[in-house]
Amino acid sequence: MFYTINDMSTQQSPASASIEREKVYQFILELTSPETRENALLELSKKREIVPDLAPMLWNSFGTIAALLQEILLIYPAINPPTLTAHQSNRVCNALALLQCVASHPETRSQFLMAHIPLFLYPFLHTVSKTRPFEYLRLTSLGVIGALVKTDEQEVITFLLTTEIIPLCLRIMETGSELSKTVATFILQKILLDESGLSYICQTYDRFSHVAMILGKMVISLAKEPSARLLKHVVRCYLRLSDNPRAREALRQCLPDQLKDNTFNVCLQEDKSTKHWLQQLLKNLETPAGISPLTSQ
Known part of the structure; x- marks a missing residue:
């Protein structure tokens, strides 16, 4: 069950909110280690709606965006020939969900575009396999682009028209x-x-x-x-x-x-x-x- 930001303020004491924030910091730290990354991806993707400043935390923490991009790059060999498994799809989609969080946030959106990060998703949109793992991958990738255009910002459209x-x-x-x-x-x-x-x-x-x-x-x-x-x-x-x-x-x-x-x-x-x-x-x-x-x- 997900709580809204307002729910958090009414249901969590300052102490419990502080503990929750420490957990988020720990999960972000764990993204940089291949051994702990998969669980960290899952836990952080669950907290996208709960932590309002998760995007700046992700963007400004050392090695985090590189780790998310590494998750994307690791899936490229499974695209052609199409061998993507459900487990691989779920894992990379958790990484994409965090990138969508960064794309949605006003403090990180411009930097996200300047780094040309959407281009890393385009190979997923090129796929044509009808299997569930590929469909989930395409849909989640589209969700990142959808989050960008939803803001109605000229900068977003200008960037997309060059791609x-x-x-x-x-x-x-x-x-x-x-x-x-x-x-x-x-x-x-x-x-x-x-x-x-x-x-x-x-x-x-x-x-x-x-x-x-x-x-x-x-x-x-x-x-x-x-x-x-x-x-x-x-x-x-x-x-x-x-x-x-x-x-x-x-x-x-x-x-x-x-x-x-x-x-x-x-x-x-x-x-x-x-x-x-x-x-x-x-x-x-x-x-x-x-x-x-x-x-x-």
Whole structure:
């Protein structure tokens, strides 16, 4: 059972809180030793919601980030050929959970980006194995990127646009599990909601068409196997694309019919925000603006 930060203040005496903090320091120290690291990873990952300044403690303690990166590097040989076991996956995912903690914290996020640590996760996003250990690995890696974009900071989007995160997310959106698709689509949505992200994707025909093609495939798939939360992110991506004049013209030609008819009525009855976004999207596409659409010319 996890307690919130407020719960801690009401349920722990100063003495017990001090003892708890000493335990955290000890576990951080144990990360640097291969013999004690696995248990320390597990215990610290459990305390992410309890210790509000865990991220600065991890980042500023000697050798800790190097130890977490070592855990990631040790898994690379199990990627190709795909031999990752459940035990290996659980262990590295505990390390990734601590990196997500660092990525989420305002005091450590910029340094996390400056060190290009997200790039160490990209090999995990390249994997295609459908086994549970690989799916868990991809989902946890996506969670780190999701924690970054959730902050809506320009610095994050600027960094991500210099990497291959968009094609990686698009592939997961096409082939991943429902949960992985949802997180990957959320990341794309956050990139699109930033002006520089929207401009980047709509800058060339190839970029826009790749995004539009994957979103279209997702709509067709959702018509067969509905998911309200995934549909929400897909519609929001389409709506944001429609804010770009040239993309809007192209969407008039390629928006899936399932978004224009009553295919998703049942899902939309339960979700007023998605229903509103879809109505706004269709309204945006109603009146031609006389703008040249994105073309391959």
